[in-house]
Amino acid sequence: MKDLIKQVIEDEAQAIRNIPVSDGMITAIELIYERVHQRKGKLVTSGMGKAGQIALNYATTFSSTGTPAVFLHPSESQHGDLGVLQENDVLLVISNSGKTREIIELIDLAENLHEGLPLIVISSNPDGVLAQNADAFIFTGNPKEVCLLGLSPTTSTTVMTVIGDALVVSMMKKIGFTNEEYAKRHHGGYLGDKSRMQAKTDKK
Numbered sequence: 001m002k003d004l005i006k007q008v009i010e011d012e013a014q015a016i017r018n019i020p021v022s023d024g025m026i027t028a029i030e031l032i033y034e035r036v037h038q039r040k041g042k043l044v045t046s047g048m049g050k051a052g053q054i055a056l057n058y059a060t061t062f063s064s065t066g067t068p069a070v071f072l073h074p075s076e077s078q079h080g081d082l083g084v085l086q087e088n089d090v091l092l093v094i095s096n097s098g099k100t101r102e103i104i105e106l107i108d109l110a111e112n113l114h115e116g117l118p119l120i121v122i123s124s125n126p127d128g129v130l131a132q133n134a135d136a137f138i139f140t141g142n143p144k145e146v147c148l149l150g151l152s153p154t155t156s157t158t159v160m161t162v163i164g165d166a167l168v169v170s171m172m173k174k175i176g177f178t179n180e181e182y183a184k185r186h187h188g189g190y191l192g193d194k195s196r197m198q199a200k201t202d203k204k
Contacts (some may be wrong), residue, residue, distance in 0.1 A: 008146045015143035015155045016162050025163075027136035028120045029170050031090050035118060036067050037175060041088030043069035046077070048102045050153040051094040051160065058092065058164045064185050065168055066177040074102035082109055085117065092120040096140070096156045098128020107133060122163055124156060138163060178202065 035041040043062055047055035055071055062069035072084055085091070091110055095103045098121070107130070110117050121134035124142035131137045140163065143155040171177075179202055183195040 011144075011146050012155050012158045015141065015159050018141045018143065019159055019162060020139050020141055022139060024134075024136050024138045025166065025170075028092070028138060028167060029174065031118045031120060031136055032067060032092075032167070032171060033174055035088055035090040036069075039088040041086060041090065043067060043092060044072050044085060044089050045069060045092045045094070046072045046074050046103065046106055047094035048074050048100050050157050051096060051100075054157055054160045054164065055092070055094050057161065058094075058168075061164065061168050062171070064182070065172050066175055066181055066185070067168075067171050072106075074100075074106040077106050077109060082106075082113060085110055085113055087114045087117070089114075090118045090120065092122070093130065094122045094160055095128070095130055096124050096153060096160075098123035098125025098130045100130075104129055122160060 032043055036043055043059070045055040045059045045062075046052070052071075052073065059069040059071040070084060072081060091107065093103050093107065107119060110119075118135045119133060120136045120138070121130045122138045122140065123130055124140045125131060126137065126139050140156060140159045143159055144150065145152065145154045145156060147154045179195050179199040183192060183199050186192050186195060
């Protein structure tokens with residue numbers, strides 16, 4: 001069993017190392033910066049199932065690091081939640097297959113509400129419907145799932161998480177995000193205390 005565990009860790013680590021660093025990532029960062037930090041819109045993330053959980057993590061991490069973001073559930077969007085979208089926003093969707101029905105429907109509805117809303121797509125399928133409609137496409141590298149059945153989202157969600165971290169850290173660098181600004185957004189707990197202490201150190 002230990003050998004299996006070691007192999008899973010090694011396979012996922014290799015999948016991370018194989019993530020293509022593409023122009024799509026740079027375009028995505030520029031789109032988020034323009035829409036959120038220049039036009040004062042927000043980042044709206046979405047995904048279905050496990051990808052949706054990753055998209056929610058994107059939204060909370062971006063928000064805590066100076067880039068306002070919200071998660072929009074693709075199914076709930078058809079029951080009124082689509083109204084969270086505003087004309088200066090940017091939509092980021094995650095779909096491993098690149099053809100998730102609920103996500104395809106979401107981008108159609110978003111286009112009908114605000115024509116020309118920029119779309120960032122993270123997917124393992126560069127030939128999918130979503131990739132073809134993207135203003136910025138980020139390829140995951142299409143890693144093989146470590147799930148013994150090859151079905152359950154495992155390796156794919158790992159690389160999606162790392163891609164999100166890369167986007168977040170890049171945006172923090174671009175906007176010059178500081179400990180002081182972090183503390184304003186994260187008051188409670190250990191991280192709140194640590195950010196305030198580091199902010200005091202920065203001022204010395």
